[in-house]
Amino acid sequence: MLIGELAARTQVPAKTIRYYEEVRLMAPPARAPNRYRDFDQPAVERLKFIRGAQSLGFGLGEIREIIAYRDRGETPCAHVLDLIQRRSRELVERIDELRRSQKELEKLARRARRLSPKDCEPSQICHLLAPAGSD
Template sequence: MRIGELAASTGVPTKTIRYYEEIGVLPSPERAANGYRTYGQAAIERLLFVRDARTTGLSLTEISSILSLRDQGESTCNHVLGLLETHLNEIDSHIESLSKTRQQLASLTKRARRLNPSDCNDPHRCQTIAETGIMPTRHRSGAKHLHTAPSAHKHN
C-alpha cells in the first residue's frame, strides 16, 4: 500500500508519516520501482500504536523507547507502566496546583464582589488585584499559579 492509503487506514496524515520515518518511529519503507513508498500491515499496526500512545500523553521519545524494546523482542510492560505512572504523578501534581489556584481565584472573586467600584480612582491600577496580596508565578509547566505575597500589613 502507498502512503496515502496508509494515511487513510490509520487516520495519520501523510506529512506525519514522513516525519515519523525521519525520526525513526516508523522504519523506512520499501520503495517500488517508481520510487513510491510501499507499506505493509506492520506499518498500520505500528502507526495505530503510536497514535494511541500519543493520546495517553506519551512523547515521541517515550514511544520510540517502547518501540525499540518491542523491536528487540523484549517485553515492554514494565517500561510502559513506569512511563504511565510518571505521567499520572505529573497530572496529579498539576491537578493539585490547579485546585489551589482555583481556590485562590474564588477567594479573589469573592473579595472583588465586596469592593465598591466608586472607590476605584486610579485608572492604571485595578483595586481588585492591587488589594489582594496574591501574585501570579510561573511553574515549570508554564502554567500560571497564584501565591500569597508577603505583606507588612493585613488586608481586610
C-alpha cells in the same frame, strides 16, 4: 500501500507519517519501483500504537523508547509500567496544582465582586489582579 492509503486507514496525515519516519518512530518502508513508499500492515499497527500512546499523554520520546524495546526484540511492558506510574503521579500533581489555582481564582472572584471598577487606579493595569491589600 501508499502513504495516502495509510493516512486514510489510520487518520494520520501523510505529513505526520513522513515526520514520524524522519524521527525514526516509523521504520523506513520499502520503496516501490516508482520510489513511492510502500507501507505494510505492521506500519498501520505502529501508527495506531503511536497515536494511542499520544492520546494517553506520552511524548514522542517516550514512545520512541517503547518502540526501541520492541525493535530490539524485547518486551517493553515493564518499562511501560514505569512510564504509566510516573505519568499517573504527574497527573495527580497537576490535578493538585489545578485545584489550588481554582481555589485562588474563586478567592479572586469573591474579592472582585466587592471591588468597584471605578476604584481601579490608572497606575494599575487591573486592580482585580493586584495583590490583596493594595486596594
